[in-house]
Amino acid sequence: MKKIILLTMSALMCASTFGQAKKPTIMVVPSDRYCVERGCSITYNDNGTETTLPDYKKTMQNDSDIRLVISKMSGIMSDRNFPLKDLEQELRNASQESAETKLISGADGGSIAESPIDVLKRTAKADIILDLDVTVNKRGPKKYVTFILNAIDAYTGKNIASSSGAGRPSSSAAPDLLLEEAVLSHMDEFIGRLQNHFDDMFANGREVKVMIKMFNSADMTFSETFPTEDGDIELGDIIEDWMADNCVSGRFSLSDASDNFQKYEQVRIPMMYKRNGRDRAMDTKTFVTNLKKHLAEAPYLIDSKVYVRGLGEAWLIIGEN
Amino acid sequence: MKKILSLIMLAVIAVCVNAQSKNKVRKIEYNSAYNYEVVSLSVGVDGTKLVKVYGYGRKPEDAVRNAKELGVACALFRGFPAGADGSVATTPAIVKDPSEPAKHQDYFNKFFATGGQYLQYVNASSDGMPTDRVKVNKKTYKVGVTLSIAYDELRKEMERQGIARALNSGF
Numbered sequence: 001m002k003k004i005i006l007l008t009m010s011a012l013m014c015a016s017t018f019g020q021a022k023k024p025t026i027m028v029v030p031s032d033r034y035c036v037e038r039g040c041s042i043t044y045n046d047n048g049t050e051t052t053l054p055d056y057k058k059t060m061q062n063d064s065d066i067r068l069v070i071s072k073m074s075g076i077m078s079d080r081n082f083p084l085k086d087l088e089q090e091l092r093n094a095s096q097e098s099a100e101t102k103l104i105s106g107a108d109g110g111s112i113a114e115s116p117i118d119v120l121k122r123t124a125k126a127d128i129i130l131d132l133d134v135t136v137n138k139r140g141p142k143k144y145v146t147f148i149l150n151a152i153d154a155y156t157g158k159n160i161a162s163s164s165g166a167g168r169p170s171s172s173a174a175p176d177l178l179l180e181e182a183v184l185s186h187m188d189e190f191i192g193r194l195q196n197h198f199d200d201m202f203a204n205g206r207e208v209k210v211m212i213k214m215f216n217s218a219d220m221t222f223s224e225t226f227p228t229e230d231g232d233i234e235l236g237d238i239i240e241d242w243m244a245d246n247c248v249s250g251r252f253s254l255s256d257a258s259d260n261f262q263k264y265e266q267v268r269i270p271m272m273y274k275r276n277g278r279d280r281a282m283d284t285k286t287f288v289t290n291l292k293k294h295l296a297e298a299p300y301l302i303d304s305k306v307y308v309r310g311l312g313e314a315w316l317i318i319g320e321n
Numbered sequence: 322m323k324k325i326l327s328l329i330m331l332a333v334i335a336v337c338v339n340a341q342s343k344n345k346v347r348k349i350e351y352n353s354a355y356n357y358e359v360v361s362l363s364v365g366v367d368g369t370k371l372v373k374v375y376g377y378g379r380k381p382e383d384a385v386r387n388a389k390e391l392g393v394a395c396a397l398f399r400g401f402p403a404g405a406d407g408s409v410a411t412t413p414a415i416v417k418d419p420s421e422p423a424k425h426q427d428y429f430n431k432f433f434a435t436g437g438q439y440l441q442y443v444n445a446s447s448d449g450m451p452t453d454r455v456k457v458n459k460k461t462y463k464v465g466v467t468l469s470i471a472y473d474e475l476r477k478e479m480e481r482q483g484i485a486r487a488l489n490s491g492f
């Protein structure tokens with residue numbers, strides 16, 4: 001009897017483990033304006049145009065205000081069982097990983113294979129960026145804080161939650177106390193909106209971006225026709241039909257296209273799919289890999305390669321494996 | 322003379338009917354599940370909300386008790402409005418699904434019973450009887466009480482009971 005109970009419990013635990021959707025990673029990043037205003041930026045000449053970029057490392061090393069705000073926000077998010085990725089630690093990890101990759105060698109002197117793309121991808125990144133801007137302002141002898149927090153989906157570029165406002169002016173409170181007050185004041189509203197986004201995600205599918213491109217070695221374009229049961233259909237339309245069949249409620253938008261590329265936005269992919277009778281979490285890589293498999297079948301027999309840009313964006317490049 | 326008397330009688334009846342209907346409206350409003358008179362005062366310490374809630378009762382003590390109950394109910398089902406000067410942002414309701422209260426009616430009846438669990442999540446932040454009180458009619462006092470609501474603890478309790486969704490649920 002005990003064995004049966006134990007087996008039932010372990011089966012239930014397995015089911016709950018496999019029934020979880022992919023959790024997006026979240027990271028707080030100071031806004032460009034904040035970094036530039038505090039002198040933490042890099043300016044370079046980009047083909048005659050002077051370009052200024054934020055220097056996050058310098059900001060995190062020199063600015064105690066932003067560290068205080070991020071720390072407070074991290075504490076609140078951890079309390080909600082949604083710990084944030086730490087920007088400072090991510091930057092440190094990226095440079096550490098880079099150094100270690102260069103130094104590791106095998107017994108026969110082989111080093112770790114790394115393409116320029118792998119190097120490019122080794123940066124601090126997250127699925128949802130919390131773009132944070134705080135300013136301590138003065139009005140006469142009083143100080144007050146302006147707080148702006150936007151959650152941006154790193155793949156769709158959409159603002160999925162936000163909260164902003166100016167705090168109550170005070171002549172006695174220290175700036176760090178005002179900053180703490182601003183975080184406490186806005187976080188519940190912000191998390192409420194983030195929760196609405198997640199609820200929408202579970203109800204209508206995760207919104208992602210899919211790009212279909214062509215290798216220049218491919219001997220076809222999206223206008224190439226293939227024989228199907230419904231007559232000859234162009235490759236572009238075959239892909240569009242597959243998207244309509246596989247997106248949640250057929251929701252997607254072909255925002256741009258030519259003979260050499262198709263750009264699908266607002267693609268709603270299911271959160272879960274069945275594999276070997278179990279629920280598995282779906283991400284864009286799995287979704288696009290299914291499209292790749294569809295195109296590899298007869299009558300199309302098309303080779304393609306999946307390139308992953310993260311949890312919410314993947315490319316399918318047609319023409320080669 | 323008769324005419325004058327009948328006119329006076331009619332006027333008196335009209336006034337009485339009007340007063341009665343006003344009382345009826347007031348009674349309905351007191352008992353309404355949506356009638357919260359709440360003002361966000363300032364940012365509370367970690368995990369709490371500092372609000373002023375108006376309660377009604379036959380005695381001022383009853384009105385304070387009613388205000389505490391309304392304060393917790395407001396955090397659960399409606400959320401708190403933003404502060405008047407914008408210094409406090411809106412606080413969302415903990416229970417977002419409007420069908421949840423009906424589904425868990427037994428739980429909430431017990432939760433909001435006299436001396437029930439709701440008292441664990443609310444504190445009057447001033448000593449003695451609040452001075453902000455008005456006698457709205459012969460039988461009713463309206464009292465404004467400054468309360469500290471343990472919002473985070475209340476949210477966690479609702480998540481434990483499966484009434485509210487946690488931020489990480491489903492992931």
